[in-house]
Structure formats: structure tokens, C-alpha cells
Amino acid sequence: MPTITVHPEGWKPAKGYANGMVAEGRVLFVGGQIGWTADQVFEAQDFIGQMVQALKNIRDVVEAAGGSVADIVRLTWYVTDKAEYVANQGKVGAAYRDVMGYHFPAMTMVVVSALVEDEAKVEIEATAVLAPLTDPEKGR
Structure with missing residues (x-):
């Protein structure tokens, strides 16, 4: 589905995210995904490797579900170490683009003390808006 990025007039440009979409x-809610x-x-023990996964x-x-990365309208990130994220922002951006391309939905990042899986350094949940069903029996 085509999406429209919303950017209020007069606001500074958003870098790596959209203010609104x-x-x-059809709305797809993707539960929090971790780096396994x-x-x-867990094949990666580092933040970037887990983020990519x-x-x-x-x-x-x-x-x-029949969609693509371009259908993602929101990502919520939960990270356990803000300093590690900030120290690796250049790598974060490059790794993000390798997986998601130049699609930047609305995003929020929350720093948490821990995640349920002890090895996890990041958990990301997503919302996507998909095209209407063309074949209801197949769910697509």
C-alpha cells in the first residue's frame, strides 16, 4: 500500500524516521522481534548483529502476510543500553538501510532495564498497513 509521510511545515527534517505516516x-501488528x-x-551477541536480525x-x-518493508508505518524499539546505541549510530544507520532500504516509518525508541530473553539487547515491534485481501482463502 502506498503510504504518505507527514511532516509539519516549518519543522526541522526528521533524520532516520518520520514524524507521521x-x-x-489491512493493519498488521508485528509482535516484538528480538535478535534471534x-x-x-542468538547468532550475534553484539547490538548491531541483533538489531539486523x-x-x-x-x-x-x-x-x-503478503506485504513488504514499504508497508511498515511504525517501529517501536526497546534497547537495553542507550550508550551502546548512541556510540554505534553510524553503524545502526548503515545496518538499518541494508535491511529496510531507505524506508523510514514513524519510530519510537525506549530504553529499558532488561528484556525477557537475557541475551537480547534490542526488541523491535512493528505496525504495517497492507493492501486489501485479493484471495481471502489464502489470507493475502
């Missing part, structure tokens, strides 16, 4: 269609594989194994997991769920 407008979309119409489909087999629930979490984003790939989100992409996989959206694609399984």
Missing part, C-alpha cells in the same frame, strides 16, 4: 488498508533466528538462536524477522513476518 498515513496509510489505508527462526530457530530461536530483529529487523529481518520483522521483514519476514510482513512478507509472510
